[in-house]
Amino acid sequence: MAKPGRSSRSSKPGKPATTAAVIELAAGARPKGPVAGVYYIDTGDCELVPDQDNSTGWLLKINGVMSSHIDLADPLFLDFEYMRWIAALVESRWSRDAKPKLRTLHLGGGACTMARYFHAAYPEARQVVVELDGKLAEYVRGWFDLPKAPLLRIRVGEAREVTESLTPDTRDLIIRDVFAGAFTPRPLTTREFTAHADAVLAPDGLYVVNSGDAPDLKNARSDAATIADTFEHTMIIADPAMLKGRRYGNMIMAGSHAPFGDDPVLARRLLGGGVPAHIWDDAQVRAFAAGTPVRHDPAG
Numbered sequence: 001m002a003k004p005g006r007s008s009r010s011s012k013p014g015k016p017a018t019t020a021a022v023i024e025l026a027a028g029a030r031p032k033g034p035v036a037g038v039y040y041i042d043t044g045d046c047e048l049v050p051d052q053d054n055s056t057g058w059l060l061k062i063n064g065v066m067s068s069h070i071d072l073a074d075p076l077f078l079d080f081e082y083m084r085w086i087a088a089l090v091e092s093r094w095s096r097d098a099k100p101k102l103r104t105l106h107l108g109g110g111a112c113t114m115a116r117y118f119h120a121a122y123p124e125a126r127q128v129v130v131e132l133d134g135k136l137a138e139y140v141r142g143w144f145d146l147p148k149a150p151l152l153r154i155r156v157g158e159a160r161e162v163t164e165s166l167t168p169d170t171r172d173l174i175i176r177d178v179f180a181g182a183f184t185p186r187p188l189t190t191r192e193f194t195a196h197a198d199a200v201l202a203p204d205g206l207y208v209v210n211s212g213d214a215p216d217l218k219n220a221r222s223d224a225a226t227i228a229d230t231f232e233h234t235m236i237i238a239d240p241a242m243l244k245g246r247r248y249g250n251m252i253m254a255g256s257h258a259p260f261g262d263d264p265v266l267a268r269r270l271l272g273g274g275v276p277a278h279i280w281d282d283a284q285v286r287a288f289a290a291g292t293p294v295r296h297d298p299a300g
Contacts, residue, residue: 020036020047022040023038034048034058034072035048042132042136043136046061046136046139047060047061048143049061056071057070057071058143058144060111065181068113070113075116078114078117082250083114085237085238085270086208086252088266088269089206089266090206092260092263092266096122099123100122100124101125102126102127103125103170103202104126104173105163105166106127106129106130108175108176109129109130109136109140110177111143112129112146115127116152119152125151127152128155129153129154130157130159130162131155132156134156137154140154160188160193163196164196169199169200169203170200170202174208175208175209176207176209176210177209179212182212184209184212187297190295191226191294191296192296194255198231206254206255207227207254207256209252211253215248217245220251221289223253224236224253224286224289224292225292227255228282228286231257233255233259234253234254234256235260236252236254236285236288237251237252238278238280239275239278
């Protein structure tokens, strides 16, 4: 995944990197709060790095790639731009003032930043985070004092297998934010998987994906074509440079069977922050994806 854009709160240049110590815990032990260092996990290693511009902030790298940011003092602070775009989109659909009891499925855990945000924004929400790495899930629970079940459950498993096992019409919101290197694993991007996600969603549910891509936007067009083939209504949120294919980065794509509508509050909110973003409506998404084949599972 391209390095996520960070907020203006973290705009200062960082200090030179230092060699992090490797921290090994006894078998079965769970850390009590974050401690800077490298930790071995089931899929390699991760590193906790103090945010040098925020005394209560922590950055999480997984196998050398920046994954997440947590502010221990403020769960409603999202340091990565794409996460703020997701939050703005969700809050446009479901007002925080209405205190909905959202049923949310997060595919991809990391530090559980979005789940922690939505717990603060929607205290009655019931959330499940699917994380492939069981050791990482244990560490994150110990480092960041996450809400306990049933408000927030971390389910260790492969995202597609878990999604396919769920009962239809049991989630209001699904967020796909899974990466292996620069891209989402193909089994989580196909029309067949997207149909499974659609079946799990309520009729007016919302499917949101973080689509990473290079300037050629080949992957983003395939994601858009596949989502548009599944859902009646679509949307893309990204900064202008990304939309024009001028850099590596992230697009937030969404699909639903309920219209998104024209929300001027959402548009204004997305223009704020360190990286202003624009919205493409359904017609623009379909024009962007035109001529791109829908991505399918391998035959047989």
